[in-house]
Amino acid sequence: MTGTEPALRTVGRVESPLSDPAVAPKQGDEGAPEAWLVFDAAYAPALDGLRPGADVLVLTWLDRARRDVLAVHPRGDVSRPETGVFATRSPHRPNPIGLHRVRVLDVDGVRLRVADLEAVDGTPVLDVKPVLDGER
Amino acid sequence: MTGTEPALRTVGRVESPLSDPAVAPKQGDEGAPEAWLVFDAAYAPALDGLRPGADVLVLTWLDRARRDVLAVHPRGDVSRPETGVFATRSPHRPNPIGLHRVRVLDVDGVRLRVADLEAVDGTPVLDVKPVLDGER
Numbered sequence: 377m378t379g380t381e382p383a384l385r386t387v388g389r390v391e392s393p394l395s396d397p398a399v400a401p402k403q404g405d406e407g408a409p410e411a412w413l414v415f416d417a418a419y420a421p422a423l424d425g426l427r428p429g430a431d432v433l434v435l436t437w438l439d440r441a442r443r444d445v446l447a448v449h450p451r452g453d454v455s456r457p458e459t460g461v462f463a464t465r466s467p468h469r470p471n472p473i474g475l476h477r478v479r480v481l482d483v484d485g486v487r488l489r490v491a492d493l494e495a496v497d498g499t500p501v502l503d504v505k506p507v508l509d510g511e512r
Numbered sequence: 513m514t515g516t517e518p519a520l521r522t523v524g525r526v527e528s529p530l531s532d533p534a535v536a537p538k539q540g541d542e543g544a545p546e547a548w549l550v551f552d553a554a555y556a557p558a559l560d561g562l563r564p565g566a567d568v569l570v571l572t573w574l575d576r577a578r579r580d581v582l583a584v585h586p587r588g589d590v591s592r593p594e595t596g597v598f599a600t601r602s603p604h605r606p607n608p609i610g611l612h613r614v615r616v617l618d619v620d621g622v623r624l625r626v627a628d629l630e631a632v633d634g635t636p637v638l639d640v641k642p643v644l645d646g647e648r
Contacts, residue, residue: 382520383520384518384520387607419582419598421596422583422597423598424583424595424599425596425598425599425600426596430599432598447560460561460562462561463561463566464561464641465641470555470638473638502606502607503598503605504598506601
């Protein structure tokens with residue numbers, strides 16, 4: 377592919393009791409804890425309008441993932457056949473962007489407390505989007 | 513924020529009859545056409561397992577969007593108060609990653625035909641993820 381590759385900006389970080397990706401839940405509804413999303417002060421205006429109770433999609437950069445993996449055994453289960461990463465939710469993929477559906481519990485300045493986030497402590501946050509009506 | 517900023521890799525491109533973002537639908541369910549996702553041959557193994565009928569989330573890089581916009585009138589409607597971009601689906605945001613829920617119609621090598629994609633022709637594709645049970 378030609379052209380300049382796009383460069384992401386880290387707009388915040390995850391603060392979570394989870395520190396080890398190997399033992400973190402694979403999905404938020406599999407026992408993930410509450411966490412804080414802590415944004416850089418420069419992005420405070422972008423948070424205006426987010427309220428407790430909102431369901432949002434958080435996009436993160438899974439900085440511990442491998443980018444050279446194109447096929448995996450789904451959920452690490454070697455009894456399942458290898459599958460292309462675009463047909464799985466493996467963190468290992470060419471662009472390891474995490475997509476997390478969470479509920480906002482609290483808004484405190486540039487800090488959002490959210491439920492059920494499986495991303496580990498320190499994970500860079502890229503974006504937050506409201507869930508559309510049709511998305512759940 | 514400190515640290516090296518992550519660099520994305522364009523894994524494919526959108527081929528679509530839509531060429532003008534100003535007249536493209538804002539969301540896929542608002543009359544968006546069929547389109548093809550055409551992947552770089554190097555990523556063929558990552559597509560293994562995607563089948564017609566699958567519902568997937570396509571992540572794109574909205575390369576015509578502005579990255580310096582932190583608040584917008586939702587859907588461009590100036591009668592609505594300005595809202596932080598993290599509480600809207602505006603394409604204009606610090607990391608203009610498009611998130612599109614589409615159905616796979618056809619798989620032809622490294623080409624996927626999909627329904628209802630509002631991204632314009634040439635838009636870089638970053639990732640494809642299957643929709644999780646809980647996501648719709």
